[in-house]
Amino acid sequence: MIYTLNDQYYVRPLRLSDLEGDYPFWFEDQEVCQFNSHGKFFKTIDYFRQYIETINLENKVVWAICHQADGHIGNIALQNISIINRNAEFAIMIGNKKHWGKGIGKMSGLKLIQHGLYKLNLERIYCGTADTNIGMKSLAISLGMVEEGRRRKHLFFNGKWVDLVEYGLLREDVDFEKGLYLS
16 A cells, blocks of 8 residues: 655555664654654664554554655554544654655645545544644644643653643544545
């Protein structure tokens, strides 16, 4: 399965062969991991191998975000999928900083949300991020998510407590056939 996003970018399932590239090193880059927990504890190749071998089961979908020339540049996921509650958590990491700010998060996010709502029959997709993570907050809003709440001083980053801001998107908020967000 490959979904083309435009003439330069596409998404596909994460593969074991991705471990041969820069993928494992993204988790050592504290700028890439500044707003997630990935950079707090170092991980081995065996950790990544086990992770890749167990993804894309019924509780998560993880795709590699790829560039035609640069290859695997990031990951995007629906995780903690609840078949009973029909919801999932949205997550994204662009590991190759050369591709930051190019709109690839929105392009791949829209494709993953469409997959979640129409292929997985989800009713709700949500995410949470640090109040200081301007990029993720902007991405969530650009994907049609609305701020649903805040957990005060929930995250500890760089020596200080930060609020966690929560966003959500309901199936009824989206009409992909018309290209519209209804909220």
